[in-house]
Amino acid sequence: MGQGADDVPVIYLHEIRRRYIQGEAPLTVLDGVKLALWAGQSVALVAPSGSGKSTLLHIAGLLESPDEGEVYVAGAPTSQLTDGERTNIRRTDIGFVYQSHRLLPEFTALENVMLPQMIRGLKRRETIKRATEILSYLGLGERVTHRPAELSGGEQQRVAIARAVANAPRCLLADEPTGNLDPGTAEHVFHALMQLVKATRVAMLIATHNMELAGRMDRRVSLVDGKVVELD
Ligand code: ADP
Ligand code: MG
Numbered sequence: 001m002g003q004g005a006d007d008v009p010v011i012y013l014h015e016i017r018r019r020y021i022q023g024e025a026p027l028t029v030l031d032g033v034k035l036a037l038w039a040g041q042s043v044a045l046v047a048p049s050g051s052g053k054s055t056l057l058h059i060a061g062l063l064e065s066p067d068e069g070e071v072y073v074a075g076a077p078t079s080q081l082t083d084g085e086r087t088n089i090r091r092t093d094i095g096f097v098y099q100s101h102r103l104l105p106e107f108t109a110l111e112n113v114m115l116p117q118m119i120r121g122l123k124r125r126e127t128i129k130r131a132t133e134i135l136s137y138l139g140l141g142e143r144v145t146h147r148p149a150e151l152s153g154g155e156q157q158r159v160a161i162a163r164a165v166a167n168a169p170r171c172l173l174a175d176e177p178t179g180n181l182d183p184g185t186a187e188h189v190f191h192a193l194m195q196l197v198k199a200t201r202v203a204m205l206i207a208t209h210n211m212e213l214a215g216r217m218d219r220r221v222s223l224v225d226g227k228v229v230e231l232d
Pocket of ligand 1: 020021022027029047048049050051052053054055056
């Protein structure tokens with residue numbers, strides 16, 4: 001792991017096809033998607049609702065399987081892996097952030113960030129140390145004992161980001177992470193994401209409708225007729 005990491009995309013989607021059956025008619029959402037995500041690079045995925053952004057993120061994150069094509073993680077194909085092997089890659093290599101924070105309401109911020117590490121089998125003491133560090137790094141050092149309901153929308157989303165990077169993933173996938181936030185709060189959350197790309201060299205793909213934020217990322221892509229096209 002990690003050797004020659006920069007020569008190989010962190011995630012490479014090759015000729016991905018995905019169709020859904022809606023009623024009688026099949027709907028082809030992704031129709032030959034090719035996309036490479038690189039360490040330390042932030043990519044904005046800007047496309048209209050219904051164009052397949054969430055589908056693409058779910059496939060890149062091994063949450064959903066394509067009908068055709070291959071998802072490579074750090075150069076290794078994933079289509080022939082068992083469910084258990086895919087789950088392991090998801091736990092260690094991929095972080096996911098959703099539009100709503102999806103934190104566990106009965107747990108504190110700290111516990112929410114500890115959980116993915118504990119599931120991976122790290123010792124409780126290590127998980128506390130790392131969760132505290134990440135939350136402090138994201139400006140939440142004073143909020144570790146708060147439950148989600150006691151946090152603002154922006155704080156909740158930053159805890160969700162901390163949880164997503166708790167296991168130091170190679171790739172961070174964010175599905176409209178600022179979509180529910182007012183502009184000032186969105187800025188704060190966006191800043192947290194960009195800070196992590198710089199500090200950890202994680203590869204980041206953010207689906208967003210926010211052109212201003214997209215303009216500040218390293219690269220912009222869209223989905224047109226089920227294919228990824230580069231913008232600019
Ligand atoms: P976006 O995130 O860009 O809004 P999605 O990836 O969520 O787009 O959806 C793309 C299209 O696929 C939409 O038309 C949606 O209705 C359809 N779709 C998504 N998931 C399913 C599913 N599980 N079953 C049937 N159709 C789906
Ligand atoms: Mg979506």
